[in-house]
Amino acid sequence: MTKRFALGIFEDEDVLLHAVENVREAGVKIYEVFTPFPIHGMDDALGIERSRLPIAAFFYGVIGLSFALWLQIYTLGFDWPMIIGGKPHIALPAFIPVAFELTVFFCCHGMVITFYTISKLYPRWKTPVLDVRSTDDKFVVAIELNEKTDLNHLTQLLRANGATEVNEKEMTKF
Amino acid sequence: MATLTHHEGVTAEYLEVSSGTRKKFIMIILAGVLLLVVGLIVAYLGIGEAHHEGAAAAHGATAGHEGTGHHGSPTWLKRLIVSLWHNNVYFTGVSVIGTVFMAIQYVAYAGWSVLIKRVYEALSAWVIPGGILLVVIFLLGLINHDIFHWTMPGIMDKASPNYDRLIAGKSGFLNLGFYLGRMVVFIAIWAYFTKRLRDLSLAEDLNGGTEYFHKCINVSALFLVLYAVSSSISAWDWVMSIDTHWFSTMFGWYVFASWWVSGIAAITLCTILLKQAGYLRWVTAGHLHDLGKYMFGFSIFWTYVWFSQFMLIWYANLPEESVYFNQRLGGFNGQYTWLFFFNLLINFVFPFLVLMTRDAKRQMIMLKIVTIAILIGHWFDFYLMIMPATMQENNGFIIEFGVALVFLGSFLLLMTKRLAQASLVPLHHPFLDESVHHTT
Numbered sequence: 001m002t003k004r005f006a007l008g009i010f011e012d013e014d015v016l017l018h019a020v021e022n023v024r025e026a027g028v029k030i031y032e033v034f035t036p037f038p039i040h041g042m043d044d045a046l047g048i049e050r051s052r053l054p055i056a057a058f059f060y061g062v063i064g065l066s067f068a069l070w071l072q073i074y075t076l077g078f079d080w081p082m083i084i085g086g087k088p089h090i091a092l093p094a095f096i097p098v099a100f101e102l103t104v105f106f107c108c109h110g111m112v113i114t115f116y117t118i119s120k121l122y123p124r125w126k127t128p129v130l131d132v133r134s135t136d137d138k139f140v141v142a143i144e145l146n147e148k149t150d151l152n153h154l155t156q157l158l159r160a161n162g163a164t165e166v167n168e169k170e171m172t173k174f
Numbered sequence: 175m176a177t178l179t180h181h182e183g184v185t186a187e188y189l190e191v192s193s194g195t196r197k198k199f200i201m202i203i204l205a206g207v208l209l210l211v212v213g214l215i216v217a218y219l220g221i222g223e224a225h226h227e228g229a230a231a232a233h234g235a236t237a238g239h240e241g242t243g244h245h246g247s248p249t250w251l252k253r254l255i256v257s258l259w260h261n262n263v264y265f266t267g268v269s270v271i272g273t274v275f276m277a278i279q280y281v282a283y284a285g286w287s288v289l290i291k292r293v294y295e296a297l298s299a300w301v302i303p304g305g306i307l308l309v310v311i312f313l314l315g316l317i318n319h320d321i322f323h324w325t326m327p328g329i330m331d332k333a334s335p336n337y338d339r340l341i342a343g344k345s346g347f348l349n350l351g352f353y354l355g356r357m358v359v360f361i362a363i364w365a366y367f368t369k370r371l372r373d374l375s376l377a378e379d380l381n382g383g384t385e386y387f388h389k390c391i392n393v394s395a396l397f398l399v400l401y402a403v404s405s406s407i408s409a410w411d412w413v414m415s416i417d418t419h420w421f422s423t424m425f426g427w428y429v430f431a432s433w434w435v436s437g438i439a440a441i442t443l444c445t446i447l448l449k450q451a452g453y454l455r456w457v458t459a460g461h462l463h464d465l466g467k468y469m470f471g472f473s474i475f476w477t478y479v480w481f482s483q484f485m486l487i488w489y490a491n492l493p494e495e496s497v498y499f500n501q502r503l504g505g506f507n508g509q510y511t512w513l514f515f516f517n518l519l520i521n522f523v524f525p526f527l528v529l530m531t532r533d534a535k536r537q538m539i540m541l542k543i544v545t546i547a548i549l550i551g552h553w554f555d556f557y558l559m560i561m562p563a564t565m566q567e568n569n570g571f572i573i574e575f576g577v578a579l580v581f582l583g584s585f586l587l588l589m590t591k592r593l594a595q596a597s598l599v600p601l602h603h604p605f606l607d608e609s610v611h612h613t614t
Contacts, residue, residue, distance in 0.1 A: 041613055054532070085489060093485050 002172050003144060005031065006151065007131055008158035009165040010139040013039050019161035020045045020141065026157055031144040034134035057111050064106025068099040128171055184610055186597035187453055191590045199586045206579025210254075213572030217250035247318040249568050255320045256564045257574040258311045261581045263412050264436075264556045266304030267405075267429070269585070271437025272297030273368045274401055277394035280387075285608030286464055289457050291600050292593060293444045295375060297437065298368045299592040300585050305361030308412075312357065321564055324348045324418045341418050348415055356411060360404040367397040375600060382602035405430050413556070417563040420498045424483035429559075431476040432552045435521075438468045439548040444589070446538045446545075453598055459536040460614040466535030469544065473525040477518070502558060506567040513558050520551035553578065 010016040017039060024030060030046060076082065077090040087094065116122060134140040143154065145168070155166045247255065272294040279287045287294075315321035323341070328334025330342040330349075341348070370393055378386035406426030414425045422428075442465040448454045487495045502510045525544050534540040561569045600606065 044613075050532075058530070086491070087489075093481075093488050096481065096485070 002170055004146075004168065004170050005130060006143045006145055006149075006154050006158070007165075007167045007169055008141040008143070008161075008163035009131065009133070009167070010141065010162060011137075011164055012162070013139060015162040016139045016141070017041060017045055019158070019163065022161050023141070023143075023157060028143060028154065028157065031142045034130060034140040034142065036135060036137060036139075039139075053111060053115060056114050057107050060110030061103045061107040063110075064103040065099055067106065068102035069095060071102075072098060130169055130171065131167070184456060184599055184601070184606060186601055187455070187599050189448070189453055189590070189594045189598055191594050195590065196587065199583045199590070201583075202586070203580050203583030206576045206581075206583060208576070209579060210573055210576030213570065213574075213576050214250050214254065216572060217253055217570060218248075220249075247320050249565075250573070252318070252320045253565060253568070253570060253573045254577070255311065255315050256560065257577045258307075259315060259321050259412075260556055260560045260574065261553075261577050262304055262307050262311055263560070264433075264553055265300055265581050265585055266308060267433035268436045268440055269298050269300035269304055270364050270368070270401070270405075271433055272299075272441070273301070273364065273371060273397065274434070275437060275441065276371055277367075277397045277401070280391050280394040281398060283391075283605075285605035286461065286612040288600060288603045288605045288609035289454065289461060289612075290441065290445050290465075291375070291603065292596060292598050293448070294437075294441050295372055296589045296592040297440055297444070298372075299588040301361075301368050302365050303584075303588065305365055308361065309354070309357060312354070322415060322418070323563075324415060325350065344418070348418070353411060356407060360408050363397075363400050363404055367393065367400075371397075376596055378602050379596060379600060384604050386602075387604050405433070413559050416560055417498060419494065422483055422487070422495070422498070424479055424486075428476075428479045428483055431472065431479045432555050435469065435472040435476050436549055436552040438465065438472060439545040439552075441465065442469060442541055443545040443549070446542055448593075448598070450538065456599070456610050458612070460612045461609075462538065462541060463532070463535045463614045464612075466529055466541055466544075469525060469541075469548065470529040470535065473522060473529075473548065477522040477526075480518075480522075501562040505562065509567055509569065510558060510562055513554060517551065517555050517558055520547050521555060524551075 008019070010019060013035070016033070016035070020030065020033060020042070024045070024047065033042060033046060035042070072095045073090055076084075081089045083089070084091075084094075121127075129135070130142055131138065131140045141158070141163070145151065151168070158166050275294045275297075276291065278284075279291075312321070316325055319325050323329070324344070326336050328336040329338050330345045331337060332342070346352075371390060374386050374390050374393065378390075409426045409429035413429055414421065442462070445454065445457060445465065446462070449457055484499065487499060490496075502514045504511055524547055528540060528544050529535055557574065603609075
């Protein structure tokens with residue numbers, strides 16, 4: 001699928017942040033902002049909803065904890081009971097370190113895999129770059145264009161808010 | 175929404191402590207005194223002492239507990255002295271955290287916390303009175319050797335019937351001169367740096383400029399080094415040496431963690447109360463969020479240290495070490511067992527589950543509930559450290575709560591007095607702007 005974008009190029013992060021606020025206030029929908037580094041307050045300015053990743057993390061943690069306890073209780077308590085240090089077969093305090101580690105392990109790996117999947121960052125995926133300078137020292141605001149968009153008006157709006165250039169670009173694979 | 179767009183001038187704010195508020199604090203003290211008197215009468219008349227015969231029998235079973243033989247003070251007086259010590263160690267320790275927290279913020283070049291700087295400055299108002307009381311109560315405890323068994327006369331003297339070989343072995347460290355010397359030096363260090371940082375902060379308010387900030391960083395760095403050593407040693411001295419025979423290498427950290435998380439809870443609670451009273455206008459949910467994260471994290475840290483100590487002792491099961499948990503888990507007729515589990519529940523499970531979500535850390539009501547729970551929980555944590563070795567099966571709560579209320583009232587009187595002495599916003603702090611625009 002081919003999409004057309006107007007790209008506003010900015011030089012400064014503060015200018016960019018204000019521009020994003022103003023452009024959205026003017027009723028223009030921003031497709032995405034590309035920056036060389038994370039900018040504080042950008043999520044709020046773009047009106048992005050909070051990620052639900054922490055909720056997933058909680059459940060990964062619970063799964064890890066349950067798995068760790070099951071593993072230890074089953075193996076040491078039922079499958080192959082051994083007396084270690086005169087403690088009972090199911091000695092909970094001794095299980096806590098392993099339970100803790102596996103909780104963290106499941107939580108981290110689950111989160112990373114989930115995040116990569118929803119961000120489409122799996123191997124062999126080529127991320128389309130709208131303007132390569134956004135990986136260097138420029139800040140790029142991408143606005144999707146359709147037949148009804150008034151490009152002149154948009155260019156003026158971006159320029160009035162501090163954009164140094166406004167380009168048009170077509171992208172397949174979006 | 176992005177705060178960068180909206181600039182607003184920050185102006186000085188002054189807290190006014192109304193006579194009504196002060197009356198409330200005095201009421202807390204009076205309620206404490208009342209409770210104390212009731213408790214003393216109850217203890218004096220020996221109400222509820224019927225179970226003591228059984229307790230004494232169970233006593234013998236808990237191996238290695240110390241000092242059954244001596245003990246001059248009658249129970250009511252001993253309970254009073256021990257609970258004075260317990261409360262003072264708790265309140266003084268929490269108070270110093272104000273200065274420690276400030277020092278850490280300086281050394282880390284932290285900007286977010288500047289708006290609540292006066293709150294933790296005021297928290298350490300109790301250091302000097304607390305330090306003096308510490309010496310006084312220690313000397314009170316010497317009269318009948320109520321708190322520290324190792325202060326018994328002749329306990330380190332081979333010829334004496336009181337001789338205890340193990341305690342005599344520790345005489346190089348646990349002797350009156352060195353002990354009192356350490357206590358005075360530590361208190362002096364804490365009080366000096368508290369005053370120094372406070373003075374610099376007030377001078378900065380008057381004169382402005384960044385020179386005070388840089389000076390504060392140097393002072394803070396030095397203080398943190400000294401505090402790291404002194405807090406650890408004071409934990410051995412003031413708390414661990416009550417169980418003279420016992421020792422734990424985790425103990426310094428354990429006590430520090432308890433003080434530290436309670437101190438942060440106190441800072442948070444005070445910030446919220448001020449905010450709800452209409453002060454600290456520039457403090458936002460972002461600042462509370464950070465304080466909430468601190469409390470959440472350090473509640474886990476406390477548990478980590480607690481568990482590290484417990485698990486090693488439980489696993490090794492050496493008699494001289496496990497006696498400590500024997501006394502607390504089922505010892506003395508199981509008097510302390512519920513407290514042992516309550517301690518974990520209120521100081522770990524509760525803050526951990528309640529503060530887990532982002533929203534909870536940003537809501538004043540949630541934070542308020544958790545801070546109060548943590549403050550009460552760690553009071554009980556210290557109770558559990560101090561009571562079993564001193565009061566054994568004769569512990570109680572009425573006198574202890576009474577003393578705690580007296581301390582709380584006086585603590586609040588001093589703290590609010592110091593809060594009212596300067597602007598609640600440190601106007602000339604170089605990072606003030608960063609703090610005003612803090613978002614999380």
